[in-house]
């Protein structure tokens with residue numbers, strides 16, 4: 001009886017928390033679950049469905065216990081594909097620890113050489129040859145978590161601005177009639193490339209580069225035309241006001257990890273977001 005009552009209360013809380021759905025209230029079990037924990041200005045995105053798991057990025061090294069806790073709460077012991085969008089420390093920092101403590105079937109990475117300590121540690125771990133890894137050099141599709149993934153690699157070996165962000169792999173996910181785009185830390189040049197691919201519109205966008213503004217962002221948001229967006233950021237490193245203004249002007253419902261963990265629940269024809 002107590003359990004039934006608790007379930008009812010949880011169901012009501014869940015229903016009230018759904019900001020992205022209209023009636024009817026979604027069922028308890030989504031066909032795809034995406035969690036984006038609050039780990040500051042860093043990315044770690046966990047996609048689960050059909051007993052499979054894809055992780056995009058691994059935060060900073062200090063974020064490991066937060067990421068581990070998130071994976072454990074989801075009951076994950078193994079990761080089918082670990083996508084590392086690029087080699088900045090806020091995207092690969094906890095990768096060696098994750099590979100040490102979880103079964104990782106394969107690591108997918110962009111094909112360039114990083115230049116920081118986190119990259120050296122990552123490669124040192126991978127070269128031990130205990131985890132399979134490969135570079136994404138051409139657009140690649142695969143099925144996992146009950147949905148279709150496409151990974152778009154960067155076109156160039158070097159970019160005009162010297163940071164790593166434009167090397168970001170960009171990942172598209174099609175789940176039922178819903179679609180998701182994870183844009184890494186792509187900046188102007190990379191956004192120009194991906195727009196040239198004409199990859200279409202998406203219901204959900206993980207905003208590029210923690211919501212930092214650049215001159216291509218307006219065109220990029222217009223091309224993706226998302227209903228929902230998540231920005232990975234912190235109070236100390238909030239998104240640019242110009243970025244938020246662009247999203248607001250486009251009618252995009254925005255969630256920021258600085259305000260707490262984010263869970264996205266995918267149902268056949270609708271998306272629910274809890275924060």
Ligand SMILES: [Fe+2]
Nearest residue numbers: 042088090185
């Ligand atoms: Fe980043």
